[in-house]
Amino acid sequence: MDKPIRVTIVGVWQESLDSFPSDAWFVDGFGARIGETRVEAGTDGSILYVGLGSAMEPSLGAIRRAGMAAGRKLVESLPRVIRADSLVKPVVATSSFHTEQLPTPTVLSAVAEGLSYGGYRFRLLPDLEQSSLTPTYTVDDRVTGHDLTAWNTGLLVGSAVNTARSLVNMPPSLLTPEAFAQRMISLVTGSAIQVRVRDEDELTAEGFGGILAVGRGSHYAPKLLELRYGNGNPDLAMVGKGVTFDSGGLSLKQPDALMTMKSDMSGAAAVCAAFSILPTVAPDRSFVGIIPLVENMPGARAIRPGDVVELRSGHTIEILNTDFEGRVILADALTRAAEFFPRAILDMASLTYAATHALGDNLAALVTNDDAFSSLIEAAAAASGDGVWRMPLQPDLAFQIASDIADFSNFPGSRSARVSSAALLLSQFVPAGTQWGHVDMCGPSWRDHVSRWGTSGGTGYGVRLIIELAQRLGQPPAVP
Template identity: 40%
Template sequence: MSLRFAAPDTPALPLHLVAEEALEGWLTGQAPEVAAWVRAMGFTGALGRVLVVPDAAGGIAMGLGGYGSATSRARGRFHLAGIAAALPAGTYRVAGLPEDQAETEALGWLLSHYAYERYRDQSPAKARLVAPEGVDAARLEIIAAGEALTRDLINTPANDLGPDALEAACAAIADQQGARVTCVRGEDLLAQNFPLIHTVGRASAVAPRLMDMRWGQSGPKLTLVGKGVCFDTGGLNLKPGSSMGLMKKDMGGAATVLGLAHMIMALGLPVQLRVLIPAVENAVAGNAFRPGDILTARNGLTVEVNNTDAEGRLVLADALSYGAEDAPDLMISMATLTGAARVALGPDLAPYYTDDTRFAGALEAAAARVADPVWRLPFHTPYEAMIEPGIADLDNAPSGGFAGSITAALFLRRFAGGLNYSHFDIYGWTPSAAPARPKGGVGMGARALLEALPEVLGL
């Protein structure tokens, strides 16, 4: 698997992107035998269609990729990636790529070469690309590597990626980028006042832990907090088998912030970066926490447990409280937190919450530029009463089923210390293959954040 561009001086075949409405005009500029071949083969420029034009010796003279219409392009993204997957092996130099889409489409080409091959060889795209003129190839390769890291972590099953292996992955990234990592494990979580992380993870055979990675000596303070539930049985509120099948991806928040952290560090953004990952397995044993238990969090708030399957917000609560103590300029949490977010927005949109309209504006403009869609949902303060059970300060799973993603976000905000805080309730999974996104783990929101950070933090 190579997520890199071909060297600029590599001999390359021309690859012409041709939209449906531009096909006839393009054909008039070609040799008669080329135009005849294209017409004979029924190439229309339909989105994703690929045609190879032979040369006189029976080799490849050029490739054609259908760029569809404005309507068909609006229904998807990474169209060049779909073309890359259908091309024969070789190195290509693309022509006809709209300038405003060059970076996104070139990144999609790189990501079309991603495959998770730990347990079995796969068949990613074989065609290579010379980076389009004007594209920052090195930056895109770093972004692709960060996304691949996220996907690999999510795709790895829990027997090979428990809290200990997630800690090892975090340490490996830190070593690569010159960051520092400390980790609090097992009973030391109680000694150092991380009671909710300990409570959620204590029933597992692998000790719960909190990883703390730091990088950078100057610039604004940016803290990323990622939910690292390496497998979620639901605890004593046991999930049915149909709901447990994808729970290896319940550490998708941790995987996504690690991928984003790789991008930030490798690109050398002038920030003081901190990454906090509470890593646990929500398991069932005699010492598992119970429905009805009342827990006291790091910041002193009490929480009534009304569902042990709402564990992600508990481990994040301690991590957010800890992050807030350092008073960062911006704190962001990412988590595969609620099914309610999926019901509302489906698997492709990353819902996020913020009270900062400037942050929201910068993020949404960035998301549109880099084809990493996000959608703002409200920290709707009138719903605060829904997370207040009366017997304790907070309820981890309000009854009634209304506004589940919003109430979870409001719960987390109680631990963010009044800081500039944003929360992403992501899915982290592509349920069916799409261009540049094979079925499986996927990053959501990270590229949009990377694009927005210079404006948000004044870099």
């Protein structure tokens, strides 16, 4: 092939179908429904049409999904080991996505995010940069000013989402706690983000007993990654669960469950990827990121059911099930986050199967201690497309986190209300008066199968939610 094939990506509203003279639109049933695609030969390369649904009821979410579908259609037939830009040159006909009902800059940003997501491919090759597998999308010279800025911001956010996906998709033997920390350092080098990595000796000296206990069974020592941007007390402290592989420890998981346990650091991936672009998308704010990084393995030094651990907070916790490790490391991380005296704390974690059983694969469970903060998170979730559903914080479940020999237990005993009981335990490490939200993202953080919206594996869930929330902090609540 002498040069890449030009592919023009055109959005189609259902109301505009009649204006196209070709009957071919109807031969294969194409009706411009959201995410429907059709490829035709053009005078200069190919044309990829993607349905946008009805122009009478447009939404940014639908436009973003249409972009996902177009991106996925573009790359699904490409060889997985060849750089995308050597094969295709996608050019977006931005005017075709225009609607009078929505601001053009936000539309272009949504299109860019969607195309980045749908065009993502992951292949582990020693001589190939992962980012080169995703096409480079361009727009024509008529896109300028605020529209061009919004387009570029959409690409930046889409790239951050894909960064999180690649972290989740990495083989766990390559993405150890140390390797994860080093990747984050490389990601933010040259930016205004400050990074500190606490090693095992420092964690011991500083009393991070929960992180140390969970990481004891692994050959790879635990780390605590701390990120800082801005001055003064943080507007938001973010905590991300970073279990780079979760075998369950001595409470070993079933073989089928082990297959996707490299994804148990998806909360950490989301926090880190989002944090890396906060200086650009929320430059006037102050943020902290706390990411405990461990591998939960059944080694000779592994923590045992029945052991008691002293946490950073000074509390003790009885370990009855080593597969309930996430809440143990998050307890230390939340305590550390609170030491920065942030206005609010948000933790992101693939914590309980119960969240998936209750809400499926598309929604995360949200538990908060503050109605106003909950409303802010829910609004950010709705705008970003990273959906949440609020579930209750139930003080009456205190018996599920109680222990006869320690301050707390890490295992609820009962199968009921496990999302709420996990959140109740975490809430004990949040200072009174501090707004806090817990996002249990077990369901939407991973996809087992390819769909029209994107490939399988890590989804990058939470990156857009964090960015949207960071931008909304300090804004007055929307009027219903």
